[in-house]
Amino acid sequence: MSVLQETTIRHSVVFTLKHAPGSEEEKAFLRDAKILANIPGVLNFEQLKQVSPKASYGFGFVMEFSTPADYAAYNTHPDHVGFVKTRWVPEVETFMELDFEAVQRGATGR
Structure with a gap:
């Protein structure tokens, strides 16, 4: 797992697909979404599947930007x-x- 630096932006999106769980359409969507990992500036791209019964979203994508x-370039990239x-x-x-950056740390590093 990466450590979020103070200048890093961690971009996360959680979502539910219209497709049936385990369907070929679901698999194709997740496979084709990997194109996002190849966009310049994208770091630590991950695809995640929800396992908690307390959450309503089925999947998540997480990536970081330095x-x-x-x-901004990612958001306007043609891919x-x-x-x-x-x-x-x-x-x-x-x-x-959800888009996060690290909370500013004090002089003690906490």
Whole structure:
């Protein structure tokens, strides 16, 4: 697991697909989403499957960016824009996006 540096942005999105669990469509979506990992500036891309019965979202994607400029470039990159338009919008039922950076640490490092 990576350590979140103070300048790093951790971009997370949790979502539920319209497809049946375990379906070929679900597998294809997750496979095709790996294109996002190849966009310049994307670090530590992960695909996650929900295991808690307390949560309503089925999957998550997490990635990091070293700078706000890298994150901004990702959002406008043609591969990201294309994936959102052709796959995300038609296939994702519901989602929540979270973007974090480290809380400023005091002089003691805590």
